[in-house]
Amino acid sequence: MTVARVPVAARRRVIGPLPRIDWLPTLLVLPALLVLAVVLLYPIVVGIRLSLFDVAFVAGDSDRFVGLDNYARMLRNGQFWQAFRVTVIYTTVVVTASFLIGLGTALLLNVRFRGRAVLRTIAIIPWPIPEVVAVMIWAWMFSADFGVINYFVSLVAPGVGKIAWLSDPSLALPAVSMVTIWKQFPLATVMILAGLQHIPLDHYEAAAVDGANARQRFRYITWPGLRHVNLVLVLLLVLYTFKRVTIIFVMTGGGPGRATETLPIQTYLQSFQFFDMGYASAIGALMLTVAMSFTLVYLALTRRDPEQV
Amino acid sequence: MRYQAQLDCCHVNRRVFLQRAAALAGGAAVASLLAACAPSTAPATPLVSGTPASTTNPPATQATPTTASATSISMRFPTWMYGEAGTGDWWRATLGQFKQENPGIQVDETNVPNTQFEDKMLTELSAGTAPDMMTAFTTQVPKLVKLNLLEPLDAYLDKASFKDKMVPTQKAATIGSKTYGVVFTASPQGLLVNTALLQQAGLATPPTTIDELFQAAKQIKDKTGAFGVGFVNDSKAVLLSYIAAMHYVLGNGSDFARDGQVNVTDPKLTEGLAWTKRILDEGLGPRGVDAVALQKMMGEGKLAMWISGPWVMTYLKTEAPEVYKTMDFVIPPTPTHAAITGGGFIVIPRASQQKDLAWKYIDLTQRADWQRKWLEDLVQIPGQVVQPSQAFLEANPWVKNMNDMTRFGAGFGYAVPGLEEINGEYQKIVMDHVQQVWAGSKSPADAMNDAKPELEDLVKAKVKR
Numbered sequence: 001m002t003v004a005r006v007p008v009a010a011r012r013r014v015i016g017p018l019p020r021i022d023w024l025p026t027l028l029v030l031p032a033l034l035v036l037a038v039v040l041l042y043p044i045v046v047g048i049r050l051s052l053f054d055v056a057f058v059a060g061d062s063d064r065f066v067g068l069d070n071y072a073r074m075l076r077n078g079q080f081w082q083a084f085r086v087t088v089i090y091t092t093v094v095v096t097a098s099f100l101i102g103l104g105t106a107l108l109l110n111v112r113f114r115g116r117a118v119l120r121t122i123a124i125i126p127w128p129i130p131e132v133v134a135v136m137i138w139a140w141m142f143s144a145d146f147g148v149i150n151y152f153v154s155l156v157a158p159g160v161g162k163i164a165w166l167s168d169p170s171l172a173l174p175a176v177s178m179v180t181i182w183k184q185f186p187l188a189t190v191m192i193l194a195g196l197q198h199i200p201l202d203h204y205e206a207a208a209v210d211g212a213n214a215r216q217r218f219r220y221i222t223w224p225g226l227r228h229v230n231l232v233l234v235l236l237l238v239l240y241t242f243k244r245v246t247i248i249f250v251m252t253g254g255g256p257g258r259a260t261e262t263l264p265i266q267t268y269l270q271s272f273q274f275f276d277m278g279y280a281s282a283i284g285a286l287m288l289t290v291a292m293s294f295t296l297v298y299l300a301l302t303r304r305d306p307e308q309v
Numbered sequence: 310m311r312y313q314a315q316l317d318c319c320h321v322n323r324r325v326f327l328q329r330a331a332a333l334a335g336g337a338a339v340a341s342l343l344a345a346c347a348p349s350t351a352p353a354t355p356l357v358s359g360t361p362a363s364t365t366n367p368p369a370t371q372a373t374p375t376t377a378s379a380t381s382i383s384m385r386f387p388t389w390m391y392g393e394a395g396t397g398d399w400w401r402a403t404l405g406q407f408k409q410e411n412p413g414i415q416v417d418e419t420n421v422p423n424t425q426f427e428d429k430m431l432t433e434l435s436a437g438t439a440p441d442m443m444t445a446f447t448t449q450v451p452k453l454v455k456l457n458l459l460e461p462l463d464a465y466l467d468k469a470s471f472k473d474k475m476v477p478t479q480k481a482a483t484i485g486s487k488t489y490g491v492v493f494t495a496s497p498q499g500l501l502v503n504t505a506l507l508q509q510a511g512l513a514t515p516p517t518t519i520d521e522l523f524q525a526a527k528q529i530k531d532k533t534g535a536f537g538v539g540f541v542n543d544s545k546a547v548l549l550s551y552i553a554a555m556h557y558v559l560g561n562g563s564d565f566a567r568d569g570q571v572n573v574t575d576p577k578l579t580e581g582l583a584w585t586k587r588i589l590d591e592g593l594g595p596r597g598v599d600a601v602a603l604q605k606m607m608g609e610g611k612l613a614m615w616i617s618g619p620w621v622m623t624y625l626k627t628e629a630p631e632v633y634k635t636m637d638f639v640i641p642p643t644p645t646h647a648a649i650t651g652g653g654f655i656v657i658p659r660a661s662q663q664k665d666l667a668w669k670y671i672d673l674t675q676r677a678d679w680q681r682k683w684l685e686d687l688v689q690i691p692g693q694v695v696q697p698s699q700a701f702l703e704a705n706p707w708v709k710n711m712n713d714m715t716r717f718g719a720g721f722g723y724a725v726p727g728l729e730e731i732n733g734e735y736q737k738i739v740m741d742h743v744q745q746v747w748a749g750s751k752s753p754a755d756a757m758n759d760a761k762p763e764l765e766d767l768v769k770a771k772v773k774r
Contacts, residue, residue, distance in 0.1 A: 144596035167597040168748045255544025256744035272428060274734050
């Protein structure tokens with residue numbers, strides 16, 4: 001998009017003895033920035049500070065400065081690396097699946113057919129359902145002895161027996177991932193669907209005239225047209241998944257045997273069950289670093305693209 | 310042209326800028342003035358109270374001053390039980406008598422749901438807004454003692470008339486050489502048995518040995534379709550799962566620690582864990598269930614046996630009276646018959662401003678009539694040894710068994726012996742590995758061999774010797 005140059009004559013009319021100062025937008029945004037600073041920046045600063053101390057839990061007692069000891073302890077701790085591994089696997093699987101399912105759903109719902117509006121509504125139902133309510137229902141569905149999922153498995157494969165989805169360390173993470181994907185894919189659907197509306201139809205018409213098949217149309221028109229939406233979407237999915245607590249906490253509590261204990265869960269346990277606030281803050285600081293890294297990658301990718309505004 | 314329009318709408322010349330800046334500054338000044346003139350919160354009126362109890366150490370923090378006038382004192386007493394049928398009535402009745410005997414004293418009966426109680430009270434105590442007295446779960450006491458938040462009660466207990474009548478669970482409130490609470494309930498856990506299901510399976514009496522337990526459970530499952538024996542094995546319920554494991558581990562004469570030393574590779578311990586694994590592997594008990602689900606299953610006649618506490622009987626009495634009539638409560642059929650005994654305590658925060666009055670209330674609750682009411686009205690073991698009346702025993706025959714069971718009391722307070730200050734973390738590491746046993750990923754011996762170095766590292770890092 002090009003910016004029109006202001007004619008010299010017009011500029012002369014508005015410039016007075018003082019240089020033109022455009023304070024109004026800044027002033028209007030300032031209250032929001034102040035609130036953001038208080039609720040966002042201040043806790044981050046305090047959290048980083050806490051990570052350098054052995055924090056006294058009781059008011060009146062003093063915190064003990066330990067420098068980077070909490071970080072050193074974290075890096076030496078096998079439980080931390082286990083949680084890190086689980087977090088990486090969980091985030092990778094959930095983001096990839098949410099994106100792909102959302103993309104597929106959006107492409108389907110972009111085609112005109114009878115009942116499309118109803119299906120669009122059904123597709124986004126998982127998103128607005130309160131998370132705790134939905135997860136508790138899923139937890140019952142996954143119950144080894146009473147769950148409806150095992151009932152259907154028994155109909156399809158009678159010899160399999162009861163599957164302990166949430167009690168088996170090898171199955172708990174896939175089960176939790178599945179619920180997270182179910183909860184998150186509507187976001188991908190909605191964003192990609194919105195992006196599809198902005199791809200000009202004449203591009204497809206021209207491609208059809210040139211004899212492009214569906215795969216070629218997707219590869220050369222749809223996918224490039226969704227690039228900017230995809231960048232934002234993937235970043236959001238990564239950040240949302242990385243910090244998820246409720247689904248895992250309600251379904252498995254981080255168990256069995258730490259199979260679903262991600263870094264956010266470990267942070268909660270260290271803070272509020274074992275009262276080790278300093279160590280928990282060190283884990284939190286690391287999580288902040290990882291999240292910021294994703295954001296920086298996004299910014300770098302968008303800066304490279306001159307069309308991204 | 311579009312840019313020109315944008316420019317026109319947003320341009321600020323000198324006059325307009327100065328006008329707007331003046332308006333903004335004026336508004337900010339008025340707002341500041343109004344804020345400065347707003348009335349501040351009035352300070353609490355000074356206390357009118359007796360001399361605070363002398364203690365060895367001064368309070369770590371100051372409590373929020375309880376309000377007082379020249380003729381009345383207000384105290385705060387939170388618990389999770391005010392909303393419970395039965396126990397709530399008992400607490401309110403004792404407080405009613407306390408207020409009658411001590412005119413001018415008001416008690417704020419704060420109900421805090423049990424799921425939030427520990428976190429909420431810890432936050433209040435740590436922040437210096439402590440109540441005057443409170444109830445505490447057994448597992449809470451060591452944590453609060455470690456944080457120096459509870460008042461030692463030895464000076465009061467030494468002069469108490471009831472000190473020699475207390476149930477063995479009272480020991481769980483003694484940490485180091487000081488006692489920090491008075492037990493108000495200490496019910497041992499035993500084997501709950503649905504005798505109707507037992508009879509349907511062709512069994513006349515409840516099992517008395519571990520082999521009989523497995524045999525009975527299998528027969529019940531085969532002949533009635535109900536689960537034979539259950540235990541909490543939900544990965545979310547770390548403490549309750551740990552207690553479930555304790556039944557079989559302590560029942561086999563072992564424990565997860567001994568005198569502050571890690572003991573998880575003891576062959577008797579792994580044998581006890583193997584029993585729990587067998588219950589799940591043979592389908593004798595449900596998988597992935599918590600205590601609420603088990604209670605419900607028992608009430609619906611879908612579970613025949615479960616080692617748990619008499620509160621389940623209280624639940625069945627109200628929710629499933631037909632099933633309650635068929636229930637029995639017997640000694641656990643393990644080799645040592647260990648009856649894991651938790652409990653609840655009344656404690657006085659170190660920052661309490663009414664320690665003497667708090668003790669006066671505790672003393673009232675320990676009177677024989679209130680202790681008997683706890684046993685006979687609530688059907689739970691009170692803090693003191695009480696003999697039930699004949700009429701009560703005839704109406705609730707299983708209570709005799711419960712009373713007898715106290716001699717097998719073990720695992721008091723669900724504590725890790727010698728490592729109470731790191732109870733929570735120790736139990737979590739143990740259960741992380743036990744859950745792998747229950748999932749079939751590891752044998753009990755392998756799982757405990759893996760757990761041992763982690764536990765030893767934890768003890769080395771966190772326990773000051």
